[in-house]
Amino acid sequence: MRVALIIKTNYGGLWTVPQACALRDRGHDVVVICPPGGRLNARLTEAGIRTVASPFSFRFRPTPTTLIQLWQLRRLVHRLRVQVLYHHLYAATLAARLATVGMPMVRVQFVAGPAFLESRAVRVVERLLWRMDRAIVCGTRYTSRRYGELGVPAPRRPAVTSGLNLAWATADLPDDTAATRAEARAKARADLGLTPDQFAVIMVAYVYPPRKLAAHRNRAFKGHDVLLTAWQAFRSEHPDAVLMLVGGGSDQAGEAHRQDLMRRFGVGDDPSVRWVDTADDVRPYYRAADLSVSPSLSEGHGAPPEAALLDVPSIVSDAGGLPETVDETCGWVVPRDDAATLARALAHAYTEFRSGDLAARGLQARDRSHRHFDNRVSAVRMAQIVEHAAGVGGPPPEYAPPVTGKVFSR
Template sequence: MAVLLKTNSGGLWVLPQVEALRRRGHQVVLIIPPGAGGLTAEAQERGFEVIGSPFAFTFRPSLSTLRGLRELRALLRRLRPDVVQYHLYASALAARLSAPGLPLRRVHMVAGPLYLESPLIRSVERLLWRLDHVTICGTGYTSELYGALGCPADRRPVVTYGVDTDHFAPTPAASDPRPHDPALDERRAGTRTELGIPQDAFVAVMVAYVYPPRRLVHRGRGIKGHDVLLEAWRMFRAHHPRAHLLLVGGGWGRAGETHREELIARFGVTADPSVTWLASTTDVRPCYVAADVSVSPSLSEGHGAAIEAAAMGVPTIVSDAGGLPETVDETSGWIVPRGDVAALASTLAAAYREFEAGQLGARGEQARRRAVELFDERTAAVAVADVIEGSVVRR
């Protein structure tokens, strides 16, 4: 089997899936951009063969694009995999254009629904999905979008990418700690001290890169909704002075960092003592431990950081975008309309009331239980392996 991915640094979420396939006796090779990267290093460390892609995953109308696709096709012909699985839309286009006619099965796994929210791309995808033998949808929302494009239900199964619920756990030694676990309390206090956050504050956390506004979807808005949260925070904080907002994530690329700097200036973040913005961190788990509630106000999203927060035992406020509503229920979090500043401020106030009443711990416990039951990446990896094997059987 070959896995085609347009990044050699991100995409670590593919590793549990290829591990599950290897445990079943399958040989897996990763085709990713050449050069050093986090995915390259980790895959090689685990003993997987990594081959530098001859195609650069750009689709400018040029001879180099045609040459790269031809060389990718030659590589697949030489490897002779039974299945090529691909993630991220540029990888899907590359596989579809280079593999027709080859004796292999094409399995597209969809990480996020953003490209399907573009009317232009959606009209093209109405035809191109037919080049995939199976489209594994990371959320139920994505499966519904493909259904609207005519894809039959048996060709668009839903399997989450999932989260490592052992790595993302409230305390290293306890899978379901009680809300007053002394070890958890100690970690919480230590992180707040390091970040300069008052011990008695109500803390909301948002973990997300800052993406620049996209040209084809949500024009002029960053898709993660940082602007929505920052504006809602102003409204909420005016009536709740004992509250602190922790933002975690820098800009994605130069354009993303420029957009982040624009947000900092627009909302006066530097001068606001109630907001801490960490551009980078080696480990986001302490940030979740320090928080009382997580916020995912995206305009477009799969499951995103909401399932990380849930695994860490943190209740979450999510927008109704994409697959986010699938990550919470009425006992573990809240859903607000995307882009609705007033609704988000009001829901922050509702979470604050539960914070004062000592009720957020129960929501956090329920969030953790749901994460283990519904979003564990090991269970998801087994389901992906089942679908891939089934695609060969159905040939």
């Protein structure tokens, strides 16, 4: 088949690379339509996947330019003789549907994150438009349930995580042994000025600005404010602990919001908080950390599976697919937007850090991530779903989802 993947970004969306490769390796002709340049195009080129610059900007503004660009996208899809259109991220999904109305092809959507489904306005629209897709591959079971609420039959909304490159965690080390990982951890902590007995907490996430259409209006969905509020309560009784926030603004508005958070919470005057702008390589920060926190108000699977690859357990909120990333052996789930409970969970993790039990959770987390978040496995499953949607091959094998963690209540 001729399969075209459409994605609105040229920087993120790296999960498309193994998916495109899996389709190609199964004998299909694959092309990716996305904005030119950027990290994503470079990775696709390295993998031998053809890319084509999108004529559509993925900005839906009420201007003639929007209509012209959608028409150009339609002509591009026609010229490529696409049989299956596999679209990623909601702006690309809308563009793919609108540009190809009436064209004889199979459309498959991949949903990386569920945030758009938490908007009432989008749900009203999506209740009608989902029918244009033969299948909706949901990155989390939570997303699949939300689409079920919109009337999508279960067979058309399979849940498959985008997964991770398991080799990434140790690709910069000479080997993957416990001794080598311990040595790398000691070096990372020393380089960051952390002593062996300091409790180090990390949050890795871009800072996004508040969105008008988001379910949590006037709030940024990653929950930095929730963690910083909890940290103020936690650090008053644990002054030796350190919080590392890794990630700058997602764009100019996101950076403005980050600066506002730093002022509001006095980060510049708080030696226990270190806010690192976007890092090209986050592995040293994870290796130096004892615990990862994902306090999002809305999220897919987020950072916890990535942290787990580097032996770091997580506290997550109960938002979206986050509870699917931990169980009782390797992390905690707290109610979203509940700084008081998050502070208590931090204190509980601190107690385990002092007793030596927290490191064991990290090893459990690593094992769990290897079992459930291998992108080589998920990419093949997604390719099978695309093929089945197009009438090629039988249904993919049943997916055994990971056990979900229970909400922390101490």
